[in-house]
Amino acid sequence: IKIVGFIKNETYMAYIRAADVFVTKPGGVGLTEAGLLQAPLVIMQGLGGQENDNRDEFVKNKMAFFGPSEDKVFRIINDIVTKKDMAKEIISAQKNYFKGYDPSKIAKWTIATHSNTNWATFSKDLEESGKKKKIQAKEDLDPLSIRNWFLYLNEISLSDISRTKNFQKAFQKKAHTYMNIAIRNNRKKIQNYKREIKSTRDQKTRSIYLTKWELFRAIILDQSFHINLNQTYTHPDRELLDSLVVDLLHFLETDIFASELAVWEFTKGSLYSYLSNFYFMAQNNHLAQKYINLSLKEYPMDNTSETIIQLQGDIFQRRKKNKEAIRFFKKYLAKNPNMDLIRTSLAKIYDEENKVAKAEIEFNKIFAHSSKHLENDYFQFASFYMRNDMKKKALNILLQGVRDRKDSISLNSLLIRLISSTPEFKKTHSRELKTSINDYKRLQKVVLKKLEELPLLFED
Structure with a gap:
């Protein structure tokens, strides 16, 4: 094996x-x-969010296999290399999926139309022609994508932009509209899976x-939406959730699962991770701790996800057990010192305990x-x-x-607030203040322009 390091763009495609x-x-x-x-x-574990959607799309259409752990990735690689039919099936599915795909047409259309589009007129024309409703009826809008728009708009509503422009109420209303659409779409999926x-x-x-795995995820997603809206979760489906977990854990031991190991997106670890987050959000520390323990037992220390480690620390902190949280974090950082989240x-x-020197040491590490953060x-x-007060x-x-x-925007906003905090500091760093205000x-x-062009199909 020869490690080639960073590959330049002109040779990357050849590789x-x-x-x-390709892993x-x-x-x-x-x-x-x-x-x-x-x-x-072969797809490895990603960073969550839209990357989960990307993975699901490729696996569902048989264009890739998913390896949730290093061992599984190695097994899939070995299967592909030794069983030539596997590679042929993947390539055939990719050819079929990307048939007629032409990025240059998208780029040309975007350049030609973007600057000339009056978005307000476009929205009105869609409404009056009735096309919007027809498109909405056909479009299966992904709940997580809509939730991301909610989070974006909600963040804008709390930012300096909305305070300056007095847009806070408008953005919050739009954000809640999007989240309610996400909840509605997800509930439809839950009902379809149940049927x-x-x-x-x-x-x-x-x-x-x-299907049971997708239903399991959709029920948990339903709760997270309500948490985002600061609402009490009224549809926990606990009995159904418990039965799904029993079924899925039983299935992991079957010959069907073992015979097609590379196909499956879920493992014991991913089930336990979802459940620990679910019960943590539901303020049920006991059950959250139960599934964290099972997840930590399932994976060795050097292959445990940062999310689970952070969640364990959050439970310690919620219980006012900072010493246990510190000891727990240190144990994992000793094994993997580059876990920045931890x-x-x-x-x-x-910092909370006023141990400023120790906090500064951790931030400096x-x-x-790395030079990029x-x-x-x-x-x-x-x-x-x-x-x-270390300005x-x-x-x-x-x-x-x-x-x-x-x-x-957030870093420039914080920089402006810092330099403007005292007359002396403002005078000393007037050049940096001027640059930051202009930026x-x-x-x-830029942000306000983007908000004029929000995805109109999401709106009722």
Whole structure:
């Protein structure tokens, strides 16, 4: 095996074409490239959100296999390399799926129409012609995609933009409209899954267990939507959920599951992870802890997801057991020191306990192992310094952040607030303040332009 490191764009496609197997996380670009170039594809665990949707689309259409763990990825790779029919079936499915796909047409249409479109007129024409309702009736809008719009609009409603422009109520109303559509669409899916399962009369087929898995996820998603809206969850379906878990765990031990190991999207670990999050959101610490323990037992320490580790720490904190949370986080960081999400949680506990020096050490470790960071890393570190009246250190972090994340409204907003906090600081750093205000105004216009062009099909 030869490790080639970073591959330049001009040779990247050649590597995909030459590959016996292409292993990747479920990012939209990587999967599309693999599909268009017809590479036998194995998908690893992703980052959640839309990446789960990408993965599901490729697995459902038989264009890829999913390996939720390293062992399973290795087994699938071995199967593809040794069983040539597997690779042929994947490539055939990819050819069929991407038949007629032409990105250049999309780009040309977008460039030609975007600048000339009056979105208000477009929306009115859709409404008056009745086309919007017809399209909505046909369109299976994904609940998670709509939920993401809710979160985006809700964040805007609480931002400096909405306070400045007095748009808060309008954005919140639009956000709740989107979330109610997401709930309605998800409830339709739940009813459809229930009918499908009921019609089979306890048949034990591959498709029925996949349907039970989708129903299991949809019930949990229903709760998360209500949590987003700060509503009491009124449809827990506990009895149904419990029976689904029993069925799925039993299925994991069957010959059907073992014979087609590469096909299945779920494992014991993923079931336990969903359930621990479900009960944590429902404020049921006892059951959340039960499924965290099962998940931690299922996976060795070096292969445990950061989400489960963070959730365990959150339960400790909810129970006011910071010492246990610190000890727990340290154990996992000793094994994998680059778990930034866990290290941020540890730093926050130290900050709450006024152990400023220890919190600063943890934040510095996050920034030491990489030159590129998430927007949230900069925001959390700078906020920590500001809370502890270390303005110069906060300024350095934010200046680095706005250079690295040029389109971040939140970092520019925090930088403006920091520099404007005292007359002396404002005078000393007037140049940085002027630059940040100009960037902030530019980003305001970008966001407001995007909001004019929101996906009109979502709206009632």
